[in-house]
Amino acid sequence: MNAMSDLHEMARQAREAFFDLSVAPPEKRNEVLARLSGLLQERREDIFEANRKDVSLAEKEGLAAPLLSRLKFREEKLSQVCLGLTALSALPDPIGRTTLSTEITEGLSLYRVVCPIGVIGVIFESRPDALIQIASLAIKSGNAVLLKGGREALNTNRVLGDCVRGALSASGLPEDGAQLLESREEVASMLKEDTLIDLIIPRGSNAFVRYIMDNSRIPVLGHADGLCHVYVDEFADPDMAVRLAVDSKTQNVSVCNAAETLLIHEKAAAAMLPPIVEALKAKGVEIRGDAEACRLTGCAPATDEDWKTEYLDYVISVKVVPSLDAAVRHINHFGSHHTDLIITENEANASEFLSRVDSAGVYWNVSTRFADGFVYGFGAEVGIATGKIHARGPMGLEGLTTYKYKLIGSGQTMAEMKSGQRTYTHRPLHSACPL
Amino acid sequence: MNAMSDLHEMARQAREAFFDLSVAPPEKRNEVLARLSGLLQERREDIFEANRKDVSLAEKEGLAAPLLSRLKFREEKLSQVCLGLTALSALPDPIGRTTLSTEITEGLSLYRVVCPIGVIGVIFESRPDALIQIASLAIKSGNAVLLKGGREALNTNRVLGDCVRGALSASGLPEDGAQLLESREEVASMLKEDTLIDLIIPRGSNAFVRYIMDNSRIPVLGHADGLCHVYVDEFADPDMAVRLAVDSKTQNVSVCNAAETLLIHEKAAAAMLPPIVEALKAKGVEIRGDAEACRLTGCAPATDEDWKTEYLDYVISVKVVPSLDAAVRHINHFGSHHTDLIITENEANASEFLSRVDSAGVYWNVSTRFADGFVYGFGAEVGIATGKIHARGPMGLEGLTTYKYKLIGSGQTMAEMKSGQRTYTHRPLHSACPL
Numbered sequence: 001m002n003a004m005s006d007l008h009e010m011a012r013q014a015r016e017a018f019f020d021l022s023v024a025p026p027e028k029r030n031e032v033l034a035r036l037s038g039l040l041q042e043r044r045e046d047i048f049e050a051n052r053k054d055v056s057l058a059e060k061e062g063l064a065a066p067l068l069s070r071l072k073f074r075e076e077k078l079s080q081v082c083l084g085l086t087a088l089s090a091l092p093d094p095i096g097r098t099t100l101s102t103e104i105t106e107g108l109s110l111y112r113v114v115c116p117i118g119v120i121g122v123i124f125e126s127r128p129d130a131l132i133q134i135a136s137l138a139i140k141s142g143n144a145v146l147l148k149g150g151r152e153a154l155n156t157n158r159v160l161g162d163c164v165r166g167a168l169s170a171s172g173l174p175e176d177g178a179q180l181l182e183s184r185e186e187v188a189s190m191l192k193e194d195t196l197i198d199l200i201i202p203r204g205s206n207a208f209v210r211y212i213m214d215n216s217r218i219p220v221l222g223h224a225d226g227l228c229h230v231y232v233d234e235f236a237d238p239d240m241a242v243r244l245a246v247d248s249k250t251q252n253v254s255v256c257n258a259a260e261t262l263l264i265h266e267k268a269a270a271a272m273l274p275p276i277v278e279a280l281k282a283k284g285v286e287i288r289g290d291a292e293a294c295r296l297t298g299c300a301p302a303t304d305e306d307w308k309t310e311y312l313d314y315v316i317s318v319k320v321v322p323s324l325d326a327a328v329r330h331i332n333h334f335g336s337h338h339t340d341l342i343i344t345e346n347e348a349n350a351s352e353f354l355s356r357v358d359s360a361g362v363y364w365n366v367s368t369r370f371a372d373g374f375v376y377g378f379g380a381e382v383g384i385a386t387g388k389i390h391a392r393g394p395m396g397l398e399g400l401t402t403y404k405y406k407l408i409g410s411g412q413t414m415a416e417m418k419s420g421q422r423t424y425t426h427r428p429l430h431s432a433c434p435l
Numbered sequence: 436m437n438a439m440s441d442l443h444e445m446a447r448q449a450r451e452a453f454f455d456l457s458v459a460p461p462e463k464r465n466e467v468l469a470r471l472s473g474l475l476q477e478r479r480e481d482i483f484e485a486n487r488k489d490v491s492l493a494e495k496e497g498l499a500a501p502l503l504s505r506l507k508f509r510e511e512k513l514s515q516v517c518l519g520l521t522a523l524s525a526l527p528d529p530i531g532r533t534t535l536s537t538e539i540t541e542g543l544s545l546y547r548v549v550c551p552i553g554v555i556g557v558i559f560e561s562r563p564d565a566l567i568q569i570a571s572l573a574i575k576s577g578n579a580v581l582l583k584g585g586r587e588a589l590n591t592n593r594v595l596g597d598c599v600r601g602a603l604s605a606s607g608l609p610e611d612g613a614q615l616l617e618s619r620e621e622v623a624s625m626l627k628e629d630t631l632i633d634l635i636i637p638r639g640s641n642a643f644v645r646y647i648m649d650n651s652r653i654p655v656l657g658h659a660d661g662l663c664h665v666y667v668d669e670f671a672d673p674d675m676a677v678r679l680a681v682d683s684k685t686q687n688v689s690v691c692n693a694a695e696t697l698l699i700h701e702k703a704a705a706a707m708l709p710p711i712v713e714a715l716k717a718k719g720v721e722i723r724g725d726a727e728a729c730r731l732t733g734c735a736p737a738t739d740e741d742w743k744t745e746y747l748d749y750v751i752s753v754k755v756v757p758s759l760d761a762a763v764r765h766i767n768h769f770g771s772h773h774t775d776l777i778i779t780e781n782e783a784n785a786s787e788f789l790s791r792v793d794s795a796g797v798y799w800n801v802s803t804r805f806a807d808g809f810v811y812g813f814g815a816e817v818g819i820a821t822g823k824i825h826a827r828g829p830m831g832l833e834g835l836t837t838y839k840y841k842l843i844g845s846g847q848t849m850a851e852m853k854s855g856q857r858t859y860t861h862r863p864l865h866s867a868c869p870l
Contacts, residue, residue: 389824
């Protein structure tokens with residue numbers, strides 16, 4: 001069999017598994033998480049051995065140190081993952097809630113009820129703990145999942161995938177609710193299965209997310225660029241401006257919620273920009289500024305390309321702007337709609353910034369580094385959505401749900417409504433769906 | 436200028452207009468609707484004249500009678516449209532609501548606030564009243580909209596579009612919040628503007644929706660097939676089964692929520708199928724059945740193609756199934772996830788059907804014809820989504836919104852969280868965002 005027919009069969013089985021998972025009670029779905037935690041502990045030596053194999057292959061291939069450290073899955077990662085499973089299990093059931101209830105006409109009630117989406121394809125990077133996080137979020141929310149991890153983590157992922165499938169079947173649920181893809185050909189085939197797969201979540205580079213969008217009819221919730229801005233307003237507290245600029249830029253430079261551009265109001269620039277730049281330089285950050293920033297701090301000049309660049313490195317671009325309006329316009333034009341920050345003591349300016357900046361996260365006086373599913377209290381995240389459709393920002397359990405309308409009648413026909421025998425009442429019911 | 440550069444400029448202006456519309460207070464957005472109603476009344480003669488021109492051209496081209504009747508825009512349609520504007524204006528503001536509030540750590544509050552999506556492209560059929568419905572839903576929800584109507588309604592749409600733009604500017608809002616596209620080339624260009632346009636809503640055939648999905652990176656909320664099923668359960672009330680089958684199939688055969696396939700439990704078939712078929716035949720419906728249905732009613736045999744066909748005509752396919760499970764499986768396999776009905780007096784069977792059928796609308800004892808935004812109390816609809824992402828079923832104002840996370844702090848850094856100087860509290864706040 002080739003990748004196409006294999007994948008079609010996998011997707012078909014995932015869809016069958018979804019039909020069972022979607023009606024499994026919450027206790028059952030939580031049982032899977034508990035069993036998974038147990039299985040991971042039981043099979044710890046297998047996991048560590050497979051991971052040593054992956055790491056040693058990656059070292060031979062010369063994988064960069066930060067990537068190697070993300071690939072490693074040892075004692076500490078295992079405990080974190082198991083703690084995460086316990087925390088996820090304790091979260092309220094994300095499905096079954098009634099979010100709208102209306103009497104349409106006498107004896108006819110409409111309920112909108114939260115339900116799982118279906119079969120979700122997730123393509124993620126070389127971090128084996130991501131496999132457990134994503135699979136457990138999918139199972140907790142009643143979805144089936146096709147998982148494609150990084151090539152470097154193949155051996156580790158195989159053992160982890162076995163544990164997930166084992167936990168499903170030990171709980172009396174179909175193990176095909178979680179399946180592993182191992183090749184690029186399978187990913188390409190997955191993109192064609194738009195009648196069996198409901199959503200694709202690619203985690204990766206901008207170019208990769210665009211490739212997925214260009215090659216599939218399946219809806220894509222993409223996590224593309226994170227080009228985050230720090231705007232230091234005219235009314236910023238100078239000490240806070242230094243602290244938040246440094247934390248947003250340098251607390252971890254290689255992540256999507258790190259700041260890439262600093263904007264500063266011209267009335268604040270002379271007093272506040274030099275100490276900010278000094279503090280950033282002390283952390284090893286290279287500064288690239290517009291003419292005014294260069295004049296004030298002696299930094300290197302930025303080019304037009306700098307305003308659109310996600311460095312993911314110890315570099316920041318700096319621009320002096322004439323107004324809050326100019327800052328908002330710069331962000332809406334050059335930003336990636338991820339997370340943007342205003343530092344100000346002026347509430348009206350903060351309010352204007354938070355309303356007008358068209359991003360998933362709009363922050364007042366707090367580091368951009370807080371854009372994260374765990375930080376937001378979602379337990380974990382399947383990704384950070386930079387689009388605006390369905391889910392925005394860190395996507396936890398809620399992002400993996402949709403709804404259906406349940407309409408419960410007693411024989412009403414449209415002919416009766418059109419003839420006026422019955423009339424629309426449209427009365428809010430404020431009640432949960434009885435079935 | 437060519438269509439591509441024209442359209443790019445239009446989309447850019449729509450995006451600028453969105454930034455103003457998105458922060459306009461609800462009174463202002465409702466003012467536009469009131470002024471629009473006034474302008475439509477003022478310019479009634481222009482509208483009727485333009486429409487007479489469209490209708491007479493369409494008659495010359497031999498447009499079918501039902502399409503001609505949908506194209507006509509006279510006194511009655513005008514009053515309906517103006518009543519619709521008043522009703523929409525009275526609906527609660529769909530934006531600004533806080534849907535989640537959490538204290539992340541001391542002095543740091545997270546709010547999820549509903550906001551408009553941005554620039555929305557809608558491609559709709561030759562029904563001029565649809566232009567006003569879609570534009571008014573977009574304006575009420577703070578979005579900008581690019582509208583492409585049917586070619587046959589071009590003259591009418593131009594006058595109606597003028598009225599919408601006039602109402603926007605008379606209310607002090609940018610008229611480019613609503614713009615008309617007039618050619619297929621402009622539609623093709625629109626699909627390329629994925630950095631300026633946030634959502635495309637195509638209303639049309641399955642093939643057309645697929646064309647859009649295949650040619651754009653912009654998220655598509657498509658309204659494709661409506662292949663709706665009526666399942667007559669073993670425990671159906673026989674009279675209700677006849678009434679609901681007839682209403683679902685024949686109350687209006689040419690719409691997406693009309694039934695196309697009837698499934699009946701084998702234990703009910705002998706007694707209930709003959710009277711159902713007789714009643715359908717009396718309404719002029721052609722019956723195509725499986726072997727058992729043919730045996731019981733003498734109808735013509737169905738082919739495999741029939742189970743996947745949306746007739747939109749006086750034809751229905753009929754199948755006798757051995758169980759509720761078989762009915763659910765048939766629907767999930769052949770259906771289009773639009774609206775499916777069970778007729779039964781047995782609550783457990785209804786509950787199972789409503790849980791397991793993977794459709795936007797799952798109905799118990801009520802005609803499939805109720806799947807409609809007006810019927811659901813949404814005022815009107817921009818379309819009926821058959822996908823599962825973002826919105827499902829009739830899409831009213833809520834489907835035109837997204838959310839942003841507003842994070843309000845007092846100087847918190849990630850370094851403090853990581854070092855343990857501060858700890859996560861994740862305490863629900865149950866309060867609205869103060870800005």
